[in-house]
Amino acid sequence: MHISTTRKFPFKSVLSLRQLIEYWENAIQTGAVPAFAHGLLDELKNAPELKEPIQDFSVLEKHRALVEFLMTAVISPASHEYELSAATIPFQFESFYATKAFNRTLSFEQIASCAAVNIPGKDINIGKTIHACLLILQKFYGVDITIDKPILFTIRNPETGLDKVYKVETGKQFMEIIAKTPPRPIDPKVVKFLTEKVYDVDLWLQYIRPEDFEFHGFMIFRFVDVTEQEMLSAIKYDLLEKNAVTRKENFAAIQQKLRSIFGMPDIKLGLAYFDSNSNIVISHSGHENAERVKSLAETTPEAACEYHGSVYERSWMEKRYITIENLETYPFKSKVEETLIANGVKNVLLAPLLEDGETIGMLELASATPGKLNPISANKVENALPMFTAALKRVKEETATEVRAIIQEECTNIHPTVEWRFLEAGTNLLHKRRRGEKAVLEEIAFKDVYPLFGLADVRNSSLERTTAIQQDLLQNLRLAKDLLQKINSTKKLPLLEEVIFKTGVQLEKISKGMASGDESNVLDFLKHEINPLVQHFEDDKDHEKNIAKYRHHLDPVFGVVYKRRKAFEESLALINKTISLHLDEAQRAAQEMFPHYFEKYQTDGIEFTLYLGSSLTRDKKFDPFYLKNFRLWQLLLMCETDKKIAQLKPRLKTNLDITQLILVHDQPLSIRFRPDEKQFDVDGAYDIRYEIVKKRIDKALIKNTGERLTQPGKIAVVFNQTKIGEEYKRYFDYLATRKLIKDKVEELELEELPGANGLKALRVEIATPTSPVGLKKDDLLRDIEAAVRMH
Known part of the structure; x- marks a missing residue:
């Protein structure tokens, strides 16, 4: 103006x-x-x-x-x-x-x-x-x-x-x-x-x-x-705007001010940024007017991250300004430099944007004329770099929020160990959607991972639950029959006699055992026949005390006797909570040994699976030593779990025991994320056999005995390769020296299961430990070294 x-x-x-x-x-x-x-x-x-x-x-x-x-x-x-x-x-x-x-x-x-x-x-x-x-x-x-x-x-x-x-x-x-x-x-x-x-x-x-x-x-x-001072001040103010570096018009205004600072009408401004996986991201082409960070080296999506050996990587790693005065004569050109030249850039200045000492992005200044930008030029924008950093950080945070929203929509909660891969896939999906493509989340799979499956199950939980329900129903029917008989002694109503008769029939039937549908039939009888009669005589002063006494035995929420069932459910919940919290704490500590994927499911007990392998991590190499370490860790974990449940027993309203089992799969397998079920499943026909065994192994019987493999106070290890049995025997020898288990190791063969045969098992009895079970990283390393030295 x-x-x-x-x-x-x-x-x-x-x-x-x-x-x-x-x-x-x-x-x-x-x-x-x-x-x-x-x-x-x-x-x-x-x-x-x-x-x-x-x-x-x-x-x-x-x-x-x-x-x-x-x-x-x-x-x-x-x-x-x-x-x-x-x-x-x-x-x-x-x-x-x-x-x-x-x-x-x-x-x-x-x-x-x-x-x-x-x-x-x-x-x-x-x-x-x-x-x-x-x-x-x-x-x-x-x-x-x-x-x-x-x-x-x-x-x-x-x-x-x-x-x-x-x-x-x-x-x-x-x-x-x-x-x-x-x-x-x-x-x-x-x-x-x-x-x-x-x-x-x-x-x-x-x-x-x-x-x-x-x-x-x-x-x-x-x-x-005062051009330099005022333009820098104006740039700092511009960068406070929400869309300062993503909206085309705002970005162009900042670029124009930089041109005035340098006195170069052809200077170009760009920003490259680094994703959540610490990979450089050079924004690739999309809609021209899309709100996005734009790099001078932007290229195709497939080549967007091919920055290795480039000046970008040097500036990023060394955290310093780098100027190439003539890219055409630069002797170490990578694909990024070639892309810059193809985009008309001959002279480039890169300034790393640092937050807490870490590079989060790169400010790019470029010219088509060689030599115009030099190391001295960097001083002109140095004061504005913190504001560019703040603006880029805001973009990254907004993008991360958008990516996480996509992941939440597509995948729900993700385990931290594999979150990097979902963020990578979510970022790719976001870029595609911003380019107007109809895209879905790319396939996420991890190959060559070793599973470690464990189960801590409540012994005879179905029987205990059925017994509790039966006893509650019997008490409820007896209390109801007694009340109705007292009412009938003064009223002498045919309807009362008929309901008393039906109550007796229900009592006789339930006393003989619970069949399918019995629970719902009795509850329906109590709700539609007993309760209306009791309510009818509610205001009768002759029976007021008897009715109050009857209602005193009923649960205020469910309106029926719920004492033993409630005691069972509370005890079961307490056991599950104790085991679950213990598993969470233990596996978080175990992440320090080697990052792994962990999942658990709660039923009448807790079953959990760990997956170990290089593909689950970005930059760590998996070694068989880690697999042995985790197998020993799993045994120690179960010894500690048994100890915690033993300490918990005095607080249980229903006396419940747990049984523990380990299934060893000696070959690596692949797991794939299934968006429809929002969970990981094994991938491949052979690997599915492992899943089938997992679902059925807790019901396994010892061959020719009819005895259940899983027993309270014992750990059962199921496998099908002799070398696995030998490996676990060595672990058991070591645990026995630590007085965590008893010396005797049972070698067992199992009855054939549908889809699985030839399974063997080792079973040991857990001893009352005289010292704490070590589950920390340093303790485990000492344990595995000690176990190896014994053999």
Whole structure:
């Protein structure tokens, strides 16, 4: 926006050199200047018109040499080559004297036509008028009000489109204000009100009338180039905007300011950023107007991360500025450099964006002209880098939130160990959607992982639950029959006798055992036949106490006897909670040994699976040593689990025991995420056999005995390879030396299961430990080393 001239400067301005001449006369007479300057007095006597108001600039031209000398008191001749200064009629853009640098760089015609000024409404005459009023207020009313805000002119070069920002300093020592009539008094309250409405020109001119004052003399304008400081300040302000680096228009505005800072109309701005997996991401092409971070090296999606060996990787790793002054002659070009050259970039400057010492992205500046950007150039943007970092961090956080929302929608909660892969897939899906593609979450699978399956099951939970239900129903029926008989003893109603008879039938049936549907039948009988009768006699005073006694035995929520079932459910829940919390704590500690995927399921007990393998991690190599470590860890875990349940037993309302089992699968398998069920399943026909065995192994019987493999106080290990049995025997030897298990190891063969045959098992009895079971990383490492040394 150019300077507005819709309002004229209202005060009369008159050019006069009188004060300047009087300055010289006084300086010569007082000896402030050397004696040879006395000849100046003669020259001034011969030019009396210079002391008069000057209406015609021809007077100045007539005495140009003398005027030039007089102006040396205002502007030093030594500063002519670099100082942008000019002398003008008071508050007018009419110059009669200027430095060579000013004439070479600026003109008041250019300022009037091309400049924008930091004044409300961009109207320079408003600024002039208020400034004049403040000077009048100071001189004639003794009110000294200073506006600290500097005056800034922004001038755009019409050829290059680049902006220059100048701070304007004004000198007024050779200007005076003439009051044509005695100034009218202004109430102090009015003065205060005026200062609150400082840019309300019409209000000010009601109290300070232009016809009452004139400005005589001249003003000095000094223009100081503050382009770099002001543009950097503006960039910092721009970067506070939410979409500063993603919206095309905002990004272009920041780029334009950087061009002005560097004085390079062809400079290009870009941003590369790093994803959550610490991989460099060079944004690839999408919709032209899509809101996204844009890199100068953007390329195809497939090649977006091929940064290895590039200057980007160097700058990222070394955390320092890197400048390549000519990419075409750069001897170590990678695909990224080749892409830059293909995009018209010959000269590039990279500045890493750091947060807490870690590189989160890269500021890119580039030019098509070799050599324009150099190491010294980096200093010009150094102060803005923290704001670019903050803006990029905001974009990354918003993107991460969007990606996590996609993952939540597609996958629900994800285990931290494999979260990196889901974030990677979610980011790819987000990019595709932003390009307008119809995309779904890519396949997520992990190959060559070793499973470790374990089960801590509540012994005979189904039988215990059925027994509890049976006892509750029997008590409820007996209480109901007894109550109805007492009511019938006084009422003698046929309906009561009929319901009493039905109650007896239900009692006899339930006493013999629970069959399928018995529970729902009895509950339905209590709800629709017993309860309405009891409610009917609720207000009968003869039976009020008996009914209250009956209701006292009923659960307030379910309306039936729920004592033993509740005790069973609470005991089961407490066992499951104890085991679950113990597993969570133990596996979190075990993540330090080697990152692994962990999942658990809760039924009448807890079953859990760990998956181990290199594919589950980004940068760790899996070794068979870790598999042995985790197998020993699993045995220690079960010893500790048994101990915790033994300690829990006094708190259980129903006496329940747990059985524990391990299924060993000696071959690696593949797991694949199934979006429809939002969980991992094994992948491949052979591996599915492992899943079938998992589902059925807890019901396994010892061959030719009819005895269940799983027993309270024991750990059973199921396998089908002799070498696995030998490995576990070594672990058992070690656990026995630590008094965690008893010495005897049972070697068992199992009855065939549907889909699985030839299974073998080892079974050991857990001893009461005399020392804590070590499940921490250091303890486990010592345990595995000790176990190996024994053999």
